[in-house]
Amino acid sequence: MRLTRRLLGTLLPLTLVPAAVVALSPAALAEPAQTRTGTEVVAHRGASGDAPENTLAAVDEAVEQQADSIEIDVQRTADGHLVLLHDATLARTTDVEQVFPGRALDPAGSFTLAELKQLDAGSWFGPGFAGERIPTFAEFVEHTGDRAGLLIELKEPATYPGIEKEVAAELGAPRPGVVVQSFDHDAMRRFAEAAPDVPAGWLFETRPTGAQLDDAVATGVEQINPSFRVTDADLVDTVRARGMQTGVYTVNEEPDMRRMIDAGVDRIITDHPGVLRDVLDG
Ligand code: G3P
Ligand code: CA
Numbered sequence: 001m002r003l004t005r006r007l008l009g010t011l012l013p014l015t016l017v018p019a020a021v022v023a024l025s026p027a028a029l030a031e032p033a034q035t036r037t038g039t040e041v042v043a044h045r046g047a048s049g050d051a052p053e054n055t056l057a058a059v060d061e062a063v064e065q066q067a068d069s070i071e072i073d074v075q076r077t078a079d080g081h082l083v084l085l086h087d088a089t090l091a092r093t094t095d096v097e098q099v100f101p102g103r104a105l106d107p108a109g110s111f112t113l114a115e116l117k118q119l120d121a122g123s124w125f126g127p128g129f130a131g132e133r134i135p136t137f138a139e140f141v142e143h144t145g146d147r148a149g150l151l152i153e154l155k156e157p158a159t160y161p162g163i164e165k166e167v168a169a170e171l172g173a174p175r176p177g178v179v180v181q182s183f184d185h186d187a188m189r190r191f192a193e194a195a196p197d198v199p200a201g202w203l204f205e206t207r208p209t210g211a212q213l214d215d216a217v218a219t220g221v222e223q224i225n226p227s228f229r230v231t232d233a234d235l236v237d238t239v240r241a242r243g244m245q246t247g248v249y250t251v252n253e254e255p256d257m258r259r260m261i262d263a264g265v266d267r268i269i270t271d272h273p274g275v276l277r278d279v280l281d282g
Contacts, residue, residue, distance in 0.1 A: 039260075040267035041276050042151055043067035044250050045086060049271035052125035053093065054084035055132045056143050065274035069149030069177060069267070071249075074137055074167060076160040081113040082137035082170060086155060094119040094134070109159060137170055149177025151247075151269070153203070157187035164188075168195035181225055185215075192219055201225045201247065207235060217242050225249060225269075228256055233263040240264075254279055 046058020047065050054072055062070045073086040089105050090096035097104040099118050103111075113136070122132025135143070137152075144150060152171075157163050164187055167180060174197040181201030182188050188200055201223030202208075202216050207230035216224060224239045228248035239246045247267035251257050257279045260268055270276045 039265060039280055040068045040149075040247070041066065041273045041280070042069045042071050042247065042267050042269040043148075043273040044071050044269045044271050045073065046070055047271070047273055049252070050274075052122045052129050052132055054086055054134070055121055055129070056135050056139065057122065057129055057132050059140065059144050059148075062273055063144075063147045065272075066277045067148055067273035069151050069179075070144060071151040071153060071269055072140060073153045073155040074163070075108055075155050076163055076166070077113045077116060078110055079112045079114075080166075082163070082166060083113065083116060084135050084137065084140055088156065088159075090116075090119060093124055094121050095123060107159075137167070141170070150179070151201070152178070152180045154180065154182040154184065154187055154191070157182055157184050164191040165194045167191070168198065171195065171198060174198045179223060181223065185219075188221070189219055196220070199223065203249075204230070206230055208239075210238070213239060213242055213244070216244065223247050223266075228260050228268075231260065231263060231265065236264045251276070 043062030043065070045053035046055065047061035047067065048058055051058040051061040059070055072084050074082055075085045076082055085108050087093065088108060090108055091104040096119055100115065116134045119134060120131060121134045122129030141150065152167065154163060154167065168191060171178060179199045179201050180191055181203055183203040183205065185202050188202060192200055199222040200220065202221050202225065204224070204226040208224055208226060213224065221244060223245050225247040228251045231246065231248050236246045245266035247269060248260050248265050249269035251260055251268050251270050252272055254275065257268060257276050261280070268276055
């Protein structure tokens, strides 16, 4: 079943897709190296099941668990630095209440980098991670190096005008295994203008419509990344017929991993990359 879908997926873009569609998405003709050998394993916020999310410790854990790529969330400090953080506030993942009493529910972007660096971003997860810091985006890129690909989510980019250009500038020249994605598709259009050669992904909470997929193709999107809860083999085939790939989030239970593998997705985003690796290895 899986091999059949993969073979069809290889042939479909060359046989069924109208020439005009293929012409709009030349990247689709060259499948990225990381997906050639099977379903790609993506560590969600790093290996966030075993280390505090969006930290360098979670990066190291993801590499240890043989993730192909590491997903992180990018936001911006009050003084203009790109940092790794998922939530709109610091309350859940740091000791902000102790360090800055009364500011726990202030927007994350109202803190300077110097303030963020005073916070403990590890103790909330476990005492073994005490003292872990919120990394800057540059620190994350440098620390990961070529040990894994990078799946970079622009988190609530409308909150940070101009962040698309800033991420593009910090990334510099396109390099293998680096993809930028967001739920905010208008922001992704701006990112495509700033960095047309960097592969892009559109995230979806609900099942993408045909019109949305056509829009993505016209924008040069390479990855359609929906919740696994709205994804099945028909959607994977529909996306692939348009010359794009499918990556699903956030798949943490083995039966769901197996269902998504059977559906033929190109990548799975999980808090537990080691578990997914074991499932893939049979
Ligand atoms: O990569 C997709 C996934 O990270 C999106 O959901 O809320 O974990 O950022 P969230
Ligand atoms: Ca994310």
